[in-house]
Amino acid sequence: MRALLLDKELQIVEDYPTPKPPPGEALIRVLLTGICNTDLELVKGYMQFRGVPGHEFVGVVERAPGAEEWEGKRVVGEINAACGKCPTCRAGRPTHCPNRTTLGIAGRDGAFAEYLTLPVRHLHTVPQSLPDEAAVFTEPLAAACEILQQVHVRPTDRVIVLGDGKLGLLCAQVLALTGCDLTVVGHHRRKLDILARRGIPTALEGEPVEAEADLIVETTGHPGGYASARRLVRPRGTIVLKSTYHGSVDADLTMAVVDEVRLVGSRCGPFAPALRLLALGLVGVTPLIEARYPLSEAPAAFEHAARPGVLKVLVDIGK
Amino acid sequence: MRALLLDKELQIVEDYPTPKPPPGEALIRVLLTGICNTDLELVKGYMQFRGVPGHEFVGVVERAPGAEEWEGKRVVGEINAACGKCPTCRAGRPTHCPNRTTLGIAGRDGAFAEYLTLPVRHLHTVPQSLPDEAAVFTEPLAAACEILQQVHVRPTDRVIVLGDGKLGLLCAQVLALTGCDLTVVGHHRRKLDILARRGIPTALEGEPVEAEADLIVETTGHPGGYASARRLVRPRGTIVLKSTYHGSVDADLTMAVVDEVRLVGSRCGPFAPALRLLALGLVGVTPLIEARYPLSEAPAAFEHAARPGVLKVLVDIGK
Numbered sequence: 076m077r078a079l080l081l082d083k084e085l086q087i088v089e090d091y092p093t094p095k096p097p098p099g100e101a102l103i104r105v106l107l108t109g110i111c112n113t114d115l116e117l118v119k120g121y122m123q124f125r126g127v128p129g130h131e132f133v134g135v136v137e138r139a140p141g142a143e144e145w146e147g148k149r150v151v152g153e154i155n156a157a158c159g160k161c162p163t164c165r166a167g168r169p170t171h172c173p174n175r176t177t178l179g180i181a182g183r184d185g186a187f188a189e190y191l192t193l194p195v196r197h198l199h200t201v202p203q204s205l206p207d208e209a210a211v212f213t214e215p216l217a218a219a220c221e222i223l224q225q226v227h228v229r230p231t232d233r234v235i236v237l238g239d240g241k242l243g244l245l246c247a248q249v250l251a252l253t254g255c256d257l258t259v260v261g262h263h264r265r266k267l268d269i270l271a272r273r274g275i276p277t278a279l280e281g282e283p284v285e286a287e288a289d290l291i292v293e294t295t296g297h298p299g300g301y302a303s304a305r306r307l308v309r310p311r312g313t314i315v316l317k318s319t320y321h322g323s324v325d326a327d328l329t330m331a332v333v334d335e336v337r338l339v340g341s342r343c344g345p346f347a348p349a350l351r352l353l354a355l356g357l358v359g360v361t362p363l364i365e366a367r368y369p370l371s372e373a374p375a376a377f378e379h380a381a382r383p384g385v386l387k388v389l390v391d392i393g394k
Numbered sequence: 395m396r397a398l399l400l401d402k403e404l405q406i407v408e409d410y411p412t413p414k415p416p417p418g419e420a421l422i423r424v425l426l427t428g429i430c431n432t433d434l435e436l437v438k439g440y441m442q443f444r445g446v447p448g449h450e451f452v453g454v455v456e457r458a459p460g461a462e463e464w465e466g467k468r469v470v471g472e473i474n475a476a477c478g479k480c481p482t483c484r485a486g487r488p489t490h491c492p493n494r495t496t497l498g499i500a501g502r503d504g505a506f507a508e509y510l511t512l513p514v515r516h517l518h519t520v521p522q523s524l525p526d527e528a529a530v531f532t533e534p535l536a537a538a539c540e541i542l543q544q545v546h547v548r549p550t551d552r553v554i555v556l557g558d559g560k561l562g563l564l565c566a567q568v569l570a571l572t573g574c575d576l577t578v579v580g581h582h583r584r585k586l587d588i589l590a591r592r593g594i595p596t597a598l599e600g601e602p603v604e605a606e607a608d609l610i611v612e613t614t615g616h617p618g619g620y621a622s623a624r625r626l627v628r629p630r631g632t633i634v635l636k637s638t639y640h641g642s643v644d645a646d647l648t649m650a651v652v653d654e655v656r657l658v659g660s661r662c663g664p665f666a667p668a669l670r671l672l673a674l675g676l677v678g679v680t681p682l683i684e685a686r687y688p689l690s691e692a693p694a695a696f697e698h699a700a701r702p703g704v705l706k707v708l709v710d711i712g713k
Contacts (some may be wrong), residue, residue: 324643340647
């Protein structure tokens, strides 16, 4: 099959072996795949990943031995394939299974290829009304929903989202659904306007933003985001950390003690609510799409996605 | 009156002006005061404090204009004197009032003196059965209770306390009351044995401790405590930060995101439950007392308290 292979650099391979689903897994024909910041980090060496990247996808189940009812269904899939047997899995935290493989990120080929395999229990049927270019956002939207899974956001809370990247725009839209008093701070008027058109208040970095917020969601992807979040959060407030990047932060944890601030690391989230929000039309994702490329031009798609300020770039796999 | 004055260095002053209680405040004759690590930090320059230090005390109300029912009562007192009017106070977070003064720490003379003043609403009567040398631990024990105020500790949780200093020993005893599976890691066999004699499991630094704990309480007072806590906490676990020190920490916040760890800064706590625990005899504090000095020898008491490995040093004010 045709696949985009990351082996120090990206290349299109025409005769990459088509995967064979092991017991419990399905063979999925990929339709559409999104490029995530994590994919761009993998190209820079993050996780020392070698293989086919890609974890934001929509596809059709081609074969599901022993679970034939799935065949022909259009699906999205949870990306952390857990062992299901270790104490972490048994404690109900499979996304943190120490033996997990992660689609296109660790130990498992991903979705920039004509086919992939995933455990059947990870699949979610896509409602017929939902086009591929919306369904492909399920995985990052689930990561935004994870905030509400971890933190009780009250309708009276004042909330600031830092960052107007792809994840920031999704987090903001999910948080706005709580009725909270939300402001999104970013660097790009063009991107903030996607939210402003939905009625969500925004501010360009440098414009005055009232501090003492109850909740800060840090999505900037930069180490400096932590200091900004600390400056804006109220005593006993919460900072949700969404950014992942190389390196560490020079953090004044003593001030976090004095102000009794709560920091919550937040990663992958639940797919079912993300699909519900998409199906209900409560989150607008198509304005985030900047470009679509065929799989044969996936390296160019990655270059496009890596340019500063660019939002979502999609890769059509079937074309 | 006689007072211990911190003005770059510590000195006994015999004719320090006796404070006059402003409206709403009581004049308190101090009986016994404890030396806290924060006091030692003040001497090193923390908070640029100039005045009378001391915030762990027990005393007798001498005068309380307009609240005469308090006169003659033996009391302890909450140390953050809030304005009661600002949005933070009105939101029910007076210990974080931006206009607050803090007894013997910021903007208000403290308890290493024959008299102090505090708002009447900050006072708590000490049960008659409780000796001064137990009541003087109310303030640090309240700080230990703050953990249970902020975090739901389940009886099935595995909990590790890092640090066997004064605060670590109090936190450990409070946590043990939840029935949780507790281990305390410290540097000093002698101090850990205070807990071991109460049946609380302990380990010397370097001895094997099972990782993947649900909750870590970091009380070491050193920047290195954070890395130890990160190493021992499970994915989606909680780290309570109790240490305050000069400077910042090189923190790998990306790993906190990947593991979805929760950090909770924790400072001052509620006095009423601390007094209840002391009155019930559920927390043993007198084994933490290393020495008692009269006020006239308070500088020597501070030197004693600053020696490595020393627990609580008390200063008898009336003697």
